[in-house]
Amino acid sequence: MLRSTTIRATRGLLRRNAGLLTKINTAKIANIGTLKSISAIRYISDEPTKTFTKLSNASDKQRDQIFNYSWGSWLKNDKQEKERRSTKFSIEGLSKIINNLYTESKVGSKSDSKVLGSIKTHNDSTVTLTNNVNIKNLDVLNANEKQVQIKTISSFHEGKHHRIYKIDTNLPGKSLVLRIPYNIEPSKTISNRIKSEVATMDFVATKCGIKTPTVYMYSDNSSNPVGAPFILEEYIDGELLMKQWDPLCDDGTDNKPPEQIKKVIDIVADFHFKLNSIKFNTVGSLYFKEDIEPKILNDKNTEIIDDKWVIGPVMERSFWRKKNGLNGEIETYLGPWNENDGSVSSIIKNLGSIEHENAKGRASLIDANSSSEIAKKDVINEQILTFDRLTKIAPYLFNLNLKDNKTVPNLEDLLKPSIYDPDLDPMNIVISKTDGTPYLLDFEGSVVKPFILQSSPRFVEYDGPKIYNIRDEIPDFDKLSENEKVQCQFIYKRTRNQYLWENALNERNPNLIVSMAPPIKLLRSPYAAANERKTDEDYLLIDENLLQLRQIWSELFKNKLVSEEKFPLEYTEEEIKKHVEDLAKLQEKLITTPFAATQGWIPQDMFDNLVKSGLLLKEQNGDYSFKPAPEPTESKKDASTGKH
Template sequence: MLRSSVKIFNPLLKRGVRNIISFSSNNIRSIVVANSNYKIVGPRKSPFFQAIVTIKRSISDEPKQLYTKLSDTDDKNRDTIFQYTWGTWLTNDKLEKEKRVTKFSIEGLTKVINNIYQFSKTNPNTKNIIGPIKLDNQNINILPNNTTVSNLNILNPDEKQVFIKTVSSIHEGKHHRVYKLTTNIPNKDLILRIPYLVDSPENIFRRMQSEIATQDFINIKLKIDTPKIFAYGLDSSNPVGIPFVIQEYISGDLLMKRWDPLLDDEPNGKPKQQLMDVIDCISDIYCKLLSFEFRSIGSIYFKKDVMNTDYSDKISEIIDDRWCIGPIVERNFWKDKKQSPSKEQLGPWDKKDVTLIIKNLASVELENVKQRLALIEAGSSPEIDKIELLKEQKRTFENMINVSPYLFTSALNSEVSQKIPNFVDLLKPRLFLPDLDPMNIIINSKDGNKPYLIDFENTSVKPFIIQNSPKFVEYDGPKIYNIKSEIPEYEKLPDTEKAQCQFIYKRTRNQYLWEDALNKRQPKLITSMAPPIKRLRSPYVAMSECKTDDGYLIIDENLLQLKTIWSDLFENKIVSRKDFPLEFTKEQIEKHINDINKLHQKLISTPFAATKGWVPQDMFDTLLNNGVIVPDENGNYVIKSHQKPTAPASSSSSSSKNQN
């Protein structure tokens, strides 16, 4: 029986972490398969076994056990392993959780694992095999270079088939669920990753294609350690019954366990070695990712996955006859879009025009807003209350289309190249991992404590000049580099103000240490961290990270800030146009100031506004038990201090308005 002795990680509470991946709540769940008395079943002596399955739902060190037969696919006992438990939504919780159910066939999974091991026994010399191989009639892809006996180990002499002993749910992420599999293969556990089916099958298919090829490229071409992928299915028409990836299990702690961004300095003023160890570890990986210079802008795929598609005529960059650059899979090109973007909007694009990615993302967002407005006008949308907000969004994305050609065009001018050191290098497309973070690096305890990179979702290839720093060190607030010299009255300040100064200093320090590490490893790229260059790319970064409807205000804020320094950029020959390409009236600026202040107030005063009403489960349970969160009459939840006043019962007109 599997026992869990982990410390639970909660990103809001900053707790510690143990073991593989991350543990999102205190509901660790697993299925234990007891196979001591299995037997062959089926008219053709199927190699799959009847077994007893133990389902464990653990909120303590003594998990509750439920029993089910492996072949009993209709047994409701096993359904708990598929249910989403990481958090609760204050609104539409049932619907949101239903979208994230990851039900799969355990019997079909057993079949796939046996196919993997059978393939490893007969796997030919893999040096000349280009890309994945599809198994006949099963819609399963295998990576031959990984699926070898040396990587998978072998069965005991008295066993002829692989069977699953344990299926443990160990991570429920933003986009996928992670299960740990133990089998009768000695010392070789596996990972099963399943995406949530919240997006269209087409989007999931393409994103998985790129994610798997990117992981393969990073491991083979860049020599960065990653878990080895053995097999995957890109849609639900496979024995598992859902898109999946089966890969190597890496034993060890997350690097996040060592990361404390608010760690005090040493008495001599130098950062502690613990802090430097994390930054150095990730910087080494980061600079390997940046080392390869591409000729196109888009995302990485296996060559054979793209060459026979509608995008084959746009492929101009093929690498080692194994990978190519295809359509981009960055989050905002596909997330929550009313219709799929056109082929032209997704690339790939030639590196000669570094602003095409900016223009096309803006056009994708603009078309999505137009679709939403059209549905409102046709009376087919419940978003009637958002019509003015969507019109403001429309103007913002039109502005982004109009400003994009002027952001970096002069960079190809020799005068600009001479003005800014290594500017041409900043324009070259390089890998960008949006989730490069201590949470996504495992220190492999069985491989000399080497760091293993584990998250490749939404990865793109784009000019370095428009790439922002990783989120765990990025800081755009006020700066304090030295408290004693910059705040001479520090010791006389109240404790609350001292704490604020310390927070600002430590965030400033972390960003400086990161940029210093980049300068030591890739000095030709450090110019991209100069404040004017950061400001120049800031509207695009805000657009690429926009996750809520009112996020357009952050884009507008960055456009207005860029406007204030545009003349300086022109005088220094960083931009080619003298006048800022956009016009903002006095009324528009005043309205923006008022609206963005309201947004900031909303984020400060409304709990969980930044997470769209999603609450981590352990926090939700505590707040619910303490009466801070209460259910309402519609099946949703409200924060007690934020409940709207109920209309007087005696007023029929008021009551009617309240219902509407």
């Protein structure tokens, strides 16, 4: 049972907008609640699977097993998808750079290295963080050993964007982590991702007091001894916080939320508070000063922090994922943008613009018979219209003239950029076995942007129907069927988890809690939908949010939440009707098509079981399909129709 349906700090805004959200005409706009992803328990194996190879034999075929993708399989183009995620690297080259690292930690700067402030670039295309490369961090060899030797390499995590290896050497008590990105994006994108993530980890550890693995070395390209871009960092021995997260556990006997749920949320909320403890004047992503191009560095509006870090091009995933329709134009849309540019609208407008141009490029390739996406032509053409709408509405989504107005409390604080980590999640937090300290592991795709545009972490985010108190809100709960009771419990627990998160935010940052108010969420929803888009058909979710805004725009204007009285976009009745039909088809597809929500990807153990049981069949072209359901017999047909 929860004490209230809203956080106290948002009540004023909610009262002024009472009934605002109920004005949406659900007859015209489809319900998208079932299209949102469901946060459930993610099971984690206790021990990683290890494959051993002879480190002295570069031609040993057995070592290929640790490079090949094995986390899951795809129903379509499985071989190609796995080949794109191969992370082959030189083990001998890895040994070389680790020894170079150890030598540098003892003797300091080398004559053939160029010292650049906080980082040092080497002739072999590797970069070391000078503050982190020291004997204290890297330990010391035994007296009778002359060099660092790799003992084992174990692949213990295959993520969406990179693979992680644990490296054990003869350095006593010191293991390393090697992170290698999949080669599924352009080299420039991978380069900026690595540079930004390393700088962000260094910044939050130095300025925000956040515990992260110490980064020793990185390379943003393949022209290094390892033969692949990489990050080499400290290994934290511990247990993932995700093992303690059970989002659907029952309340206690006193009807209060479980302490374990609150404990996990509090740990994540503490990280969230620290990430938002420093405010910036620019929207973009963090880099080391030495990693920024002179054009940006020499701009008088560029934000430089402590002569070490710089706000540079944005590396939020939505700006670089699947941009195969762009022809070297991506940098145009990546910023950075300062307050003089209207940083809130700039990031929304440029996300709409980059997606719009990407869709146009893909459509042009189809028209020129130079693309295999002919089946997606209609969807891509619809994307062009949707992202054009997002670009056009960007300047109108928030009334930025309310800084001295009480309609939105603390608006100025909400507009200040701060660090947003899209991977702030129990899955990316490890609790150290040594002293119980939580470490935040992953900062890929981190961005500095206004808090008003920051969504709640995905593990607690929930946009479906709300139940705060089952007994009060559903008096006839005991009379419901078991299935209906389970559904109500599910809704309550998802509501509870989100409430606990918002309560934790209010306790730590009460001046920011108004960003969780429904009208504010609705105003940022088109941007959020574009930012979190996973599939081509998800453009429909952006239009859905735009249409919801359209229906209550006049109320938003009356309450001074937007500055323009007229809704900035035009929709015909035919377009709205088509949208509702297309969204219904997408919903039906997700319900009836196995693994549609994961774009045909299946976890490997489940995939193997489906093949073994004969439910999943391999076709001649290498794709997989599910075994058709048997046709019902005449007797079963008669039974289903009630005939005797």
